[in-house]
Amino acid sequence: MTEPSPDELLAGVAEALQETVLPDLERGFGRNQVMAAIGIVGRCSEAVDRYGPTLYAGCVDLIATLRETTAADPSLLSDHARDDLADLLRRSVDVLDSGYPPPSALAGLHSELTEHLAAILLAGQQGESGQMPALRELLRRISDREEQIGLSPW
Amino acid sequence: MNEALDRSEQLTAGLTDFLLAELGAGAEPVVSNLALISSIGNAREPWSFTASWNESGGRRTEDCVMLLKAEAGQLETSLAPEFGVIAMLDASPVPTPPALWCDQSGAWLGQPFFVTGTVAGSASMRPLRVEDGDDDLRAVAIELAAAAAELHRFDWQAADTSFLEPVTPEGVALAQLDLWQDQFDRHRLGAEPGLQWAFAWLRGNAPVAERVSIVHGDLRFGNLLYEGPKLTALLDWEMTHLGDPTEDLGWVYRELWSPRRSLPFEDFLAIYEERAGTTVDRDRLRWYQAFGEVKHSVISLTGARSFHDRLSLNLRHADRRATNGAFLRRFYELVPA
Structure with missing residues (x-):
């Protein structure tokens, strides 16, 4: 494989910009732009390795929790939404069982799952569902995962 | 001529015209030293300048800050409440910059803006990070x-x-x-x-x-x-x-x-x-x-x-x-x- 790896490359770019470009720039919008770019590149260098696995773990977690909570409280889903979710869960197997799924496919699946989660949460909140604690825990885990890939070390 | 200088000159001309309309022809307003303050603001683009004009038989000079509404940023807010509240609080114990002028139409500079007097001080957040506190x-x-x-x-x-x-x-x-x-x-x-x-x-x-x-x-x-x-x-x-x-x-x-x-x-x-x-x-x-x-x-x-x-x-x-x-x-x- 090509070396350096993407995470090493991005970390190097951030470091080089910080060490060799930033000191030569006068205060102003251009310097602020470079500082922001260093932060973004630095965050991506940390996130690039974890992005796919975190998305994969997120999809697996969402599928399991959505299955469990909607089975325990069928009122969380309308008939139409139940059919849609069942279809999505069938399709999710194609993505998750396809060897090393590309992050773009995982991101697409994750996005569809969270659309369902949002609707289920609103139904659960309105109907005071007994599944709300489990769904809130899922939200907490989603935030934790986002934090793992979201915070810049720069 | 570079783009920033060009814009600065356009804004200076627009501000001068605006002040002429606000203060009247006899005021002979002059706008100088217009410069972008890049370190603050997102929804507003902050500029500093000096304005001078004829008033009460003399020449008045004010160091000013102009906040120009950004075309797109983190917030989409009107200038009316912002300028109105600052002006309303002018005589109160709440420390605010002195309110001077406001154009909500966007006709003069292409974007709405308002102007306040300059206030001394720093907005630095560095002391917040002092571990043992700062007096x-x-x-x-x-x-x-x-x-x-x-x-x-x-x-x-x-x-x-x-x-x-x-x-x-x-x-x-x-x-x-x-x-x-x-x-x-x-x-x-x-x-x-x-x-x-x-x-x-x-x-x-x-x-x-x-x-x-x-x-x-x-x-x-x-x-x-x-x-x-x-x-x-x-x-x-x-x-x-x-x-x-x-x-x-x-x-x-x-x-x-x-x-x-x-x-x-x-x-x-x-x-x-x-x-x-x-x-x-x-x-x-x-x-x-x-x-x-x-x-x-x-x-x-x-x-x-x-x-x-x-x-x-x-x-x-x-x-x-x-x-x-x-x-x-x-x-x-x-x-x-």
Whole structure:
């Protein structure tokens, strides 16, 4: 494989910009732009390795929790939404069982799952569902995962 | 000629024409030293300049700050409440920059703007990070508590507040939720289930205000000027509105800008309560703290959206969504299970 790896490359770019470009720039919008770019590149260098696995773990977690909570409280889903979710869960197997799924496919699946989660949460909140604690825990885990890939070390 | 210089010259010419219309031909206004202040503001582009004109038989000179509405940023807000409140507070104990002129039409410079006098001081947030606290910062935080109390005590009903949306004590929390949920619905890039649920929870538990006051809306370190131990001005009034004074208290000590190392929040509240002559309801405060996490999340989404749509090329906005995991985690801590 090509070396350096993407995470090493991005970390190097951030470091080089910080060490060799930033000191030569006068205060102003251009310097602020470079500082922001260093932060973004630095965050991506940390996130690039974890992005796919975190998305994969997120999809697996969402599928399991959505299955469990909607089975325990069928009122969380309308008939139409139940059919849609069942279809999505069938399709999710194609993505998750396809060897090393590309992050773009995982991101697409994750996005569809969270659309369902949002609707289920609103139904659960309105109907005071007994599944709300489990769904809130899922939200907490989603935030934790986002934090793992979201915070810049720069 | 480079683009920045060209723009600066255009703005100088536009400002001169504006002042001529405002002050009359006999004033012979001159605008000089116009320069972009790049270190502050997102929704407003800040410029400094010097204006001089004939007044009362002499020549008056003022160092000024112009806030030009940005074409796209983190917030979409009108200038009318911001300038109106600053002007209204001119003679009050609340430290604000002197209000000078406002153009809401955008006809003179291409974008709406307003002008205030310059106030001395620094907005640096570096002292917040001093591990053992900072004496000057503690003094400024005490003055901030007093200034917040003065703002919330201000008798706005005795003034003309036609530029502010009227609200009722029962409706203030819901009005803010409606405002920010609308921003959320228009700017989110994904489902955002955490925020959707957060809005539903806040709506189902919205408090009634004990009273309605002028709310700054973004009261915090970073949006104020200080010199040594002295608070010299509260800035950045772009989110000001009539509302529950508790809203400012739920925002002022958020982790990103908290002066807690120099003045613990409970001490801040005690000073505020004494000065305002009121007791802060801690449950309502917690609701507004939770609301603050949601509000900041939406501000981040709005910034990320403006970059995503290339309405703004400011890289500070590009990756703002990445901060929301931490904000939502704080929301979950604040909201009872």
